[in-house]
Amino acid sequence: MDVRELCGSRVLRVLLVGLALCALGAAPAAAEDAQAALPSDPVTISSITYQGDGCPAGTAGTAIREDLQSAEIIYDQFLVRAGSAVSDSARKSSCRVTLTVQTPTGWSWAASLRQAGYVLAPPNVTARTTVRLGTTGGGSGAPIGTDSFAGPRDEDYLVQYDTEPRRSGGTCGGPSSATFTTEIGFVGNPRPDGVMSVDNSKFAIVGVPC
Structure with a gap:
């Protein structure tokens, strides 16, 4: 070689x-x-529904992400108005969004909510949003967050609320529901014109071992 x-x-x-x-x-x-x-987290979202005067049937679009742990709803007409010609009922509105959460035995869950919208509040007028969370066997739910926007204000807004770990009807594991109720409205002098809307809500669920 x-x-x-x-x-x-x-x-x-x-x-x-x-x-x-x-x-x-x-x-x-x-x-x-x-x-x-x-997927490293066994807690998942299996469905999302909505109802309320701020989100009548057919006025919102929903989606569950591929990871099955986040969901989104986009609103078409979730808004309130203020002004001398606006009725009292039009100055407040609400929408209930319910997630069905699948929780294996030995697990609970915690949630976060991010909401985006727009607010136009004249002087001496305050726009306010409050979110309540109810769970299976837990009634209508207690507030998990409130934000106020005092006028004068003309801007987009973004709020986020996080929850403590929740259990399915007081037990550790099994299917449960998470119902987020968002209420928006104006307080103060109702005569100047104003608008507040919720454009979308994004939800995330995270598993927590019991």
């Missing part, structure tokens, strides 16, 4: 060994990537 053949064979062996080592290194990495893609 001449020098060129010897060098060529050595180079070939080095290349083959290098490829083998790369393959061995890639296999665990691929396995880790596949494992990371699996």
Whole structure:
């Protein structure tokens, strides 16, 4: 074997060994990537519904994300108005959004809500939003957050509310419902014109071991 053949064979062996080592290194990495893609949290959202004078049937769009742990609702007419020609009923509105949460035995859940909208509040007028959370067996629910927007104000807004871990009807595990009731309205002098809307709500559920 001449020098060129010897060098060529050595180079070939080095290349083959290098490829083998790369393959061995890639296999665990691929396995880790596949494992990371699996859901690590067993608590999921299986349905989302809505009702209320601020969100009559057919006036909102809903979606559950692929991770089954987040959902969104986009409103078409969830708003209130203020002004001398506006009736009392038009100065306040509410919408109830219910998530069905699937919770395995040994797990509870916590939730977060992000809401975006628009507020136009003249001087001496305050727009306000309050969110209540009710759960299976827990009644209509207690407030989890309130925000006030005192005029003069003309801007988009974003609020976020987080909850403590909740259980399904007082037990640890099993299907449960999470009902978020958002109430919006104006307080103060109702005569100047004003508008407040909720454009969308984004929900996220996280599993918490009991």
